[in-house]
Amino acid sequence: MPELPEVETVCRGLNKIIKTQKPQIEGVVRSKKALRFAWPRGFQQKIKGAELLKVSRRAKYLLFETTGPSFLCHLGMTGNWRLENEKYTSKTHDHLQLKLQNGRTLIYNDTRRFGFFDWVDLKHLETSKWFSHLGPEPLDAHSFNADTLFQASRNKQVSVKVFIMDQKVVVGVGNIYASEALFLSGILPTKKAGALTQKHCQKLVESIRQVLSLAIEQGGTTIRDFKSAGGSEGYFQQKLNVYGKSGESCPVCSKAIKKAVLGGRSTFWCSRCQK
DNA sequence: TTTATAACCTGAACGC
DNA sequence: TGCGTTCAGGTTATAA
Numbered sequence: 001m002p003e004l005p006e007v008e009t010v011c012r013g014l015n016k017i018i019k020t021q022k023p024q025i026e027g028v029v030r031s032k033k034a035l036r037f038a039w040p041r042g043f044q045q046k047i048k049g050a051e052l053l054k055v056s057r058r059a060k061y062l063l064f065e066t067t068g069p070s071f072l073c074h075l076g077m078t079g080n081w082r083l084e085n086e087k088y089t090s091k092t093h094d095h096l097q098l099k100l101q102n103g104r105t106l107i108y109n110d111t112r113r114f115g116f117f118d119w120v121d122l123k124h125l126e127t128s129k130w131f132s133h134l135g136p137e138p139l140d141a142h143s144f145n146a147d148t149l150f151q152a153s154r155n156k157q158v159s160v161k162v163f164i165m166d167q168k169v170v171v172g173v174g175n176i177y178a179s180e181a182l183f184l185s186g187i188l189p190t191k192k193a194g195a196l197t198q199k200h201c202q203k204l205v206e207s208i209r210q211v212l213s214l215a216i217e218q219g220g221t222t223i224r225d226f227k228s229a230g231g232s233e234g235y236f237q238q239k240l241n242v243y244g245k246s247g248e249s250c251p252v253c254s255k256a257i258k259k260a261v262l263g264g265r266s267t268f269w270c271s272r273c274q275k
Numbered sequence: 276t277t278t279a280t281a282a283c284c285t286g287a288a289c290g291c
Numbered sequence: 292t293g294c295g296t297t298c299a300g301g302t303t304a305t306a307a
Contacts, residue, residue, distance in 0.1 A: 003300060036283070036302080060301075077301055078285080093285085112284045114301060158278065167302085174300055221300080243300095264280065266298085 002075045004138065004172025005215035007060045009234065010081055014055040014062070017083050017106065023052035025066075027099035035095060036076060036116040043117065047071065047098075059134050059171035063120060070122050072130065076114025082107050135170045138208050144170055146202035153193040153201065160196060161189035162263035164208065173208060176221055176243045179268045181207040183242045188274045189267045190260070214239060242268040 002010070017023075028044040050068030057063065062073040073079070078093075086103040096108040096117075108115075118130065125131050135152075136143035152169050153160075163169055165178050173181065182189050184207035187200055196204070215221060220234030241251050246259035250270040259268050 006300075074301080076284095077299070111286070112299090114283070156277090162278090165301095176300060263278090265300095 002060060002077075002079070002220070003174030003177050003215075004057075004060060004212055005177070005218075005236065006220035006234065007057055007062060007075060007172075008216050009220040010075070011055050011057040011062055014081060014106075018052050018055065021083070021104055022101035024101040025050055025052065025098050026101055027097075029097040029099070031095040033095065033113065035110060035113045036074075037118070040071065040117055040119050043071075052098075058125065058131060059137070059167060060174075061130060063122060063125075065122060070120050072118050072120040073108065074116050074130075076110060076112065076116070078112045079108065079110040079115035082109065133168055135166075135168050138170050138172055138212055144205065146198060146205050149205055150196065150198050150201040153196050156193035158193055159189060159262050160187060160191045160193045160204075161267050163193035164204070165263065165265075170208070172212065175265045175267075176240070177208070177211050177215065179243045180211045180241060183269060183274060184211060186274055188271075189262055189269050242270065244268065 025047055026049070028048050030039060030044060046069050047066060050066040052064065052066055054065045055062055056065070060074060062075070064071050064073065084105045084107055086105075088105070090097070090107075091109060093111045093113075094107050094109050095113070098106040100106060120130070121128060136148065138144050149170070153163060156163055158166075161178050161182060164173050164181065165175065179189065181204065185200070185203040187196075187204060215234075215236040218234055218236040218239060221236040221240070242257050245257045246268060248257050249255070250257055250273060253270065253272045255270055255272040257268055258271055259266060261267065
């Protein structure tokens with residue numbers, strides 16, 4: 001499901017909830033099923049009674065800061081959060097319920113259970129298990145720019161599509177936005193990363209930023225099951241140029257959009273606009 | 276070391 | 292209608 005814009009949208013939604021609700025966690029109910037990994041040790045007991053202070057994002061991870069221990073949540077492919085009133089009927093695949101002081105409940109739902117939770121030490125985030133190998137944030141011009149991308153791509157034999165989806169290179173670019181950013185930059189997804197010029201990298205960095213920023217503004221992309229914490233769907237889908245449009249006309253030159261599998265993932269491009 | 280593939284899990288969409 | 296197959300936004304483990 002979620003790439004960086006979707007996670008950012010969920011993050012903003014959760015913070016809005018924290019500001020408007022009384023975010024003390026009075027009760028915790030979690031499903032017996034494990035998600036991608038087992039639940040963190042003592043999860044229910046340790047966060048019960050804590051107050052939610054803030055949610056932030058690093059890469060595709062949500063970081064929950066509380067008055068007790070802090071924890072992270074990765075949404076996997078189908079994870080999402082929603083806020084329910086006092087009376088509600090739980091839905092299939094609701095895996096975590098945080099009962100708040102004001103009677104409302106914050107719920108994590110995840111159909112495919114590819115998401116997961118873990119404890120996190122926010123003071124030593126960048127050296128911790130989940131974060132030590134991560135590349136720069138794409139919207140941070142200091143750590144992610146044409147120079148860093150060009151250097152990282154030297155001698156790489158993988159396709160540029162697979163390369164920009166590598167979280168060690170840059171975080172947050174998933175399958176949809178990789179195709180979209182390459183379309184904007186006019187670069188063929190199958191081009192080898194090592195063949196990128198400095199100019200290509202400049203254009204690619206700009207395109208990645210542009211596509212992610214616009215998607216955040218639009219509240220992410222709703223393909224099948226993405227919803228923000230407030231329950232609203234994203235609108236970026238209406239702005240997609242090539243993703244999921246195999247056989248349709250290129251919005252620029254009208255040539256039919258092509259599709260192929262790269263790195264095991266569907267990839268879409270225009271063979272006339274992208275070289 | 277780098278790159279490719281399979282696996283995790285569920286449900287929607289599609290073809291027959 | 293019903294059944295079987297394929298595919299899906301992420302990440303990791305294993306194989307090549």
